[in-house]
Amino acid sequence: MLRIAMAQMEVIPGRPDINTKTMLRMINEARQQRADLVIFPEMAIPGYLLGDTWEQPAFLRDCDYYGRKIIAASDGICVVFGNVAVDWDKRGDDGRVRKYNACFVAQNGALLGGENFPYPFRIKTLHPNYREFDDTRHFFSLRKLALELGVTAEELLQPVTAWVNGRPLRLGCLLCEDGWSDDYFTKPIEILRQKERLDALINISSSPFTLGKNNKRNRVFSKQAADSRIPLIYVNNVGLQNNGKTVYTFDGFSTAYNCRGEIIAYCPPFQEMLHCFDLDLANGGLQQPPLAVPDDSGIDSIYQALRYGVEKFLAAIGMKRVVIGVSGGIDSAVTAALYTQVLGPDRVLLVNMPSRYNSPTTKSLAADLARNLGCLYTVVPIQQSVDHTVDQISRTPIVNLSAGGEQTLEVTPFMTENIQARDRSSRVLAGLAAAFGGGFTCNANKSELTVGYSTLYGDQAGFLAALADLWKHQVYALGQYLNDEVYKQDVIPRKTFELVPSAELSVEQAVDEGKGDPLIYPYHDYLFRAFIEHWHRAAPEDILEWYQAGILEEKLGCQPGLVNRLFATPQAFIADLERWWTLFTGMAVAKRIQAPPVLAVSRRAYGFDYREAQNGPYFTARYRQLRAELLQEG
Amino acid sequence: MLRIAMAQMEVIPGRPDINTKTMLRMINEARQQRADLVIFPEMAIPGYLLGDTWEQPAFLRDCDYYGRKIIAASDGICVVFGNVAVDWDKRGDDGRVRKYNACFVAQNGALLGGENFPYPFRIKTLHPNYREFDDTRHFFSLRKLALELGVTAEELLQPVTAWVNGRPLRLGCLLCEDGWSDDYFTKPIEILRQKERLDALINISSSPFTLGKNNKRNRVFSKQAADSRIPLIYVNNVGLQNNGKTVYTFDGFSTAYNCRGEIIAYCPPFQEMLHCFDLDLANGGLQQPPLAVPDDSGIDSIYQALRYGVEKFLAAIGMKRVVIGVSGGIDSAVTAALYTQVLGPDRVLLVNMPSRYNSPTTKSLAADLARNLGCLYTVVPIQQSVDHTVDQISRTPIVNLSAGGEQTLEVTPFMTENIQARDRSSRVLAGLAAAFGGGFTCNANKSELTVGYSTLYGDQAGFLAALADLWKHQVYALGQYLNDEVYKQDVIPRKTFELVPSAELSVEQAVDEGKGDPLIYPYHDYLFRAFIEHWHRAAPEDILEWYQAGILEEKLGCQPGLVNRLFATPQAFIADLERWWTLFTGMAVAKRIQAPPVLAVSRRAYGFDYREAQNGPYFTARYRQLRAELLQEG
Incomplete structure (x- = not known):
């Protein structure tokens, strides 16, 4: 039986001093609760959204200094935590000192895992570079390291072995995006689960809240655990971090899945807490009854x-x-x-x-x-x-x-x-x-x-x-x-x-x-949402295609029949579309550049999440053709 | 003898329609001047700094539409140009349709180079992700493609063969950052110049003006040409592009180097122009007298x-x-x-x-x-x-x-x-x-x-x-x-x-x-510059180290003796440092979030170039230690 503490801490971005204090306190708590393993989030020491603070060598030295304090505090307990790892002898692609987004596994004052990896820590394989994320700007990925060393990602992705109660515990360490590999040709979990005798997958994350994201996370991570037949423990931080223009809450929602992908433990969202639970490795965590997690949409x-x-x-x-x-x-x-x-x-x-x-x-x-x-x-x-x-x-x-x-x-x-x-x-x-x-x-x-x-x-x-x-x-x-x-x-x-x-x-x-207001919210709310929040972001060309095909309301998700009620003619429809598109991509951009920080909840918030240039409105060639067709018909 | 036209066009970001018109006009001009080869900048059709416009499928289709117009206009002339290339059947790492930052070589209505590459165009190998650049957010690099296909970058980097006057012309096509490979372990030019019978290196760029950058570019590119013993032609756009918070001028300064690295032709900065010159491939462009280019610092x-x-x-x-x-x-x-x-x-x-x-x-x-x-x-x-x-x-x-x-x-x-x-x-x-x-x-x-x-x-x-x-x-x-x-x-x-x-x-x-003003500009200008513009960005820890070691003025580049004249005691020095650092990383960040767009000239401008989070001031452990030492001495 393995006793695991999920340390859903509040990470204060840019404050290694405070975060280290929180971690030391939680390590003691975990020890008091007789945990064998305490797991902290990704980038628990520095925080994750720091802008270009990563370029200050003094800050990097400081993160290293505090990281060593955590390692020193791992007496009698296995501590997994995220921190920036610096290789002062190597360069990143920007020519500055090389930084890894790293997962450290410490026990009895020493780092584990150096025997089957170039460093005594694990590094993130997949780097998100969409929405608010800028990982490649700051960190060097495992994929790049493999390329540099002339080896494959498969060779580098190796479990870390800790020793608990005299038995080896083989952990597959993942960092956040490593668990969201659908769109990448490298699949860290599929690689790791091929390795012999893996006892558990651990995903340490710093994953901002987005409406409905935890529902999706449970589907994705549950499937990973079930497909791998290995328990998976996901630990995310709570707190608030920002990139200047956009401010993100972090919901935590740290969750443990058994080897069937059922949830056996979780921390409620937006609460700092240390949550201990027992995992029977012999049966893949199947001893507990599965839990239901609240919907977050x-x-x-x-x-x-x-x-x-x-x-x-x-x-x-x-x-x-x-x-x-x-x-x-x-x-x-x-x-x-x-x-x-x-x-x-x-x-x-x-x-x-x-x-x-x-x-x-x-x-x-x-x-x-x-x-x-x-x-x-x-x-x-x-x-x-x-x-x-x-x-x-x-x-x-x-x-x-x-x-x-x-x-x-x-x-x-x-x-x-x-x-x-x-x-x-x-x-x-x-x-x-x-x-x-x-x-x-x-x-x-x-x-x-x-x-x-x-x-x-x-x-x-x-x-x-x-x-x-x-x-x-x-x-x-x-x-x-x-x-x-x-x-x-x-x-x-x-x-x-x-x-x-x-x-x-x-x-x-x-x-x-x-x-x-000139805005007709039951229609424009949905039109505008298609401009910014739709996965394939809609432009006037798409809107006209849908309008012509009579499927606009269905595509936008607004009330059926609304569009023809609002706009008697194609002329009127097009005039409205062009008016708002011109403002959206014109004057409104200039205004947003000087707008206050936006508190994000949706899958696409203005600011650093949705990046934009003040380039003025544009209508594609196909749009102009569709427009001419519609106006001729109309 | 090869007649080359450098098309230093003004690229209007987000306006494929206007840019295509400019290009068609310049192709005709080049043809009238009997050029064999006309070279346009990187991303000549869409523009380069477009924020997240790359996520609109309608915009991508439009770029493809206009790109085909350029290809169709290549009768009797070889046209090299930058555009986004879309592989609609593959995904990028963000899960959206895959986009390449690509270099097209067209002649007589057809694309060249498909015989030794997976696509009939070339793609960027090195993606900048520092300062204002976000290449990895939007585009899929040659390095990633190699990894995906299970081949090496060496195998993929192949010249494009055009036919001029009945003779093969083997071009090594580079995109911007590919020519700035010092900090990358993949060196596109070193790889390309190993290939047999390369006649010329071409670097198409969309490279914003930075004070003194062209001086450096000439040093770097001249060395590349000389080391390779191959002429190199660099074509950059002029115009203005922005990322919302930061606005960049593009100086062009398109330049041709002979096989000794001497400059044999260039376009003056900030002017749209088509510049034709003759390159004698038999002697590597050594027929012309070398030119001096004006300093830009x-x-x-x-x-x-x-x-x-x-x-x-x-x-x-x-x-x-x-x-x-x-x-x-x-x-x-x-x-x-x-x-x-x-x-x-x-x-x-x-x-x-x-x-x-x-x-x-x-x-x-x-x-x-x-x-x-x-x-x-x-x-x-x-x-x-x-x-x-x-x-x-x-x-x-x-x-x-x-x-x-x-x-x-x-x-x-x-x-x-x-x-x-x-x-x-x-x-x-x-x-x-x-x-x-x-x-x-x-x-x-x-x-x-x-x-x-x-x-x-x-x-x-x-x-x-x-x-x-x-x-x-x-x-x-x-x-x-x-x-x-x-x-x-x-x-x-x-x-x-x-x-x-x-x-x-x-x-x-x-x-x-x-x-x-409370600001003492002869000192604070230089102190602040160290915070933001120094390559290794200075934090108070570094400033105190330098102060303690008596090398502060030298490190900052301000007047010798100034610091001791301004601050009688370490107390006074430290109080001043902490006052401004606290403002710089505190209230000033909140103000900058709502500041107007900044016109960039330096190596680090506020806004999208220097990204920052509103995280408040921080002093490292080592700073606090140095501070205590100094105050004890003082």
């Missing part, structure tokens, strides 16, 4: 991830109080309800900032929200300042001091809309936040962010965009969930759900007359 | 790159007019002089925005600058608006609607500094720019950006940060160059150079009393 998982993410982000930047502009609409209401859960109502200041275009309806909804949540509340009108700005811009003479001549400029109603938005955020909220001793939130959703339906330095500003990876319909669902399941009362007023979504920046957007 | 090259970059960026986003806030200081003056060169004075509106803290000195310098440049000019005072904001924030009651209670907030002098900065940019400049029909510039330099010595939504805002890759001393040098060499008169007033640099946001920053 619903609105409850979104809430859990956002709440955890906001809490950890605030802690990481040391922010204890926030100011939230509340308009009476759904986005700011959900933001307020979310932050209030994290900080408590006394540390949340809600601010309504009416201009002449704000209706009594929304002003009163904003106050209702503040009352329901028990937050601090204030009203700062902006009309006087907006009038002053318009006056200054339109009346101040512009001169040419060398050639002479004088002129004034005109301020259009559209410009005045943006002046209002900037006045609220950059003048009022930023000033209030400083005086309140905190920051102000960005309440934007993903639908707005996609097409830049927001004002730069205006409603797009803030220290974090917590809802910016949710489509508008998901924001509504989250609001409902907050009322029903979190607060168990309508803290977000019913009327806020029923109101037409509107920016209220002009008479054209009068909510009480049912006027509002 | 001086302030003139910085000016050339910035001017070209600003011009192309404005054209790319369709911006024809700009507003520039001018303070009387050097950064805004240099920005104004630079944009006026690009747009002409009538399309540049300079705005001075005094508060009560701005001196008559700087106000009059701003007007002098406008007069000297002949730009449009206006003065928009901000004091009234700032007073109103301070008044609203400090007097509006904050209430708790559910629990009762009322309070007000205090606005400190530091907060009022930021209120001024935001008032200028987000209120005045943004509004004025819209009314003027353009955007407003960000005038920040690299020293400020490094430590966040600027206000978010304030002086850090703008559509482009054109000087943000220049240290403060480089901004001064550029100002001098503009006066001396570009305008040939002191358009930037002498006094602007002599003034103490200051934000003038409080009485503590009164320029006429010699008070200004």
